[in-house]
Amino acid sequence: MTTPDNTTATSAQDETTEQPKYLRRIRSFVLREGRLTKGQQRSLELFWPTMGLEHQPQPYDFEQVFGRKADLVLEIGFGMGKSFVAMAKAAPELDFIGIEVHKPGVGACLGEAETEGVKNIRLFEHDAVEILNDSIADGSLTTIQLFFPDPWHKTRHHKRRIVQPDFVQVLRRKLKIGGVFHMATDWENYAEHMLEVMTAAEGYQNLATDNLYVPRPDNRPLTKFENRGVKLGHGVWDLMFKKTN
Ligand SMILES: C[S@@+](CC[C@H](N)C(=O)[O-])C[C@H]1O[C@@H](n2cnc3c(N)ncnc32)[C@H](O)[C@@H]1O
Secondary structure, three states: OOOOOOOOOOOOOOOOOOOOOOOOOOOOOOOOOOOOOOOHHHOOOOOOOHHEOOOOOOOOHHHHHHHHOEEEEEOOOOOOOOOHHHHHHHHOOOOOOOOOOHHHHHHHHHHHHHHHHHEEEEEEOOOOHHHHHOOOOOOEEEEEEEEOOOOOOOOHHHHOOOOOOOHHHHOOOOOOOOEEEEEEOOHHHHHHHHHHHHHHHOEEEEOOOOOOOOOOOOOOOHHHHHHHHHHOOOOOOEEEEEEOO
């Protein structure tokens, strides 16, 4: 399957056929033919021209994109976007960049932003690894959010987890000094993996007082996947790491 932006849908078989540019070839997602609702389709047609951004090989000037100078928050994998839009609405002084590969989620998020009258968001429908490497300037982000990433719970799929030593160094490059990488998950084993990768990573400081997990921050709305996990009786772990150098 080829999506409109020429992103080839991946499967276990074709993940090695991509261009050699990116070192990290194993993807954290599998694109499925997502059926768009009429509302999502309509939102994409009406609001993508003003809120959508295309992948480009050089960094965007976000002061120009948003028409002002503001701290930038980037969220990876916002899902249907409800909590992402709620955060942007609650912090109008910040500008929010969302990245999601799932087109129905992008459509839903655009519709939600319009309904809520939120203007301080822009969205990419693309692989976050490529957007970060190509389209985001180094040292430009105040916060990076990764909420309830796909846990890939089978051991043979752990290599697909997005939190990996190389990836967290890409994130560190994109953060300002003092900027924060905030993760949350409802999978204990993934929380432990995040903690292990981040504790070993150079240039980060754990913001948890006990060097483990931080209390759930008040400014993080309940996300769709968090809600699902909570209903299943899962715990929730938040991790916050500051870029120190
Ligand atoms: C389990 S869902 C969580 C969604 C949302 N954060 C929530 O908590 O409800 C993970 C999301 O990450 C997206 N995703 C996974 N890998 C991605 C990548 N490399 N770039 C952009 N989005 C990605 C998936 O499409 C999916 O929507």
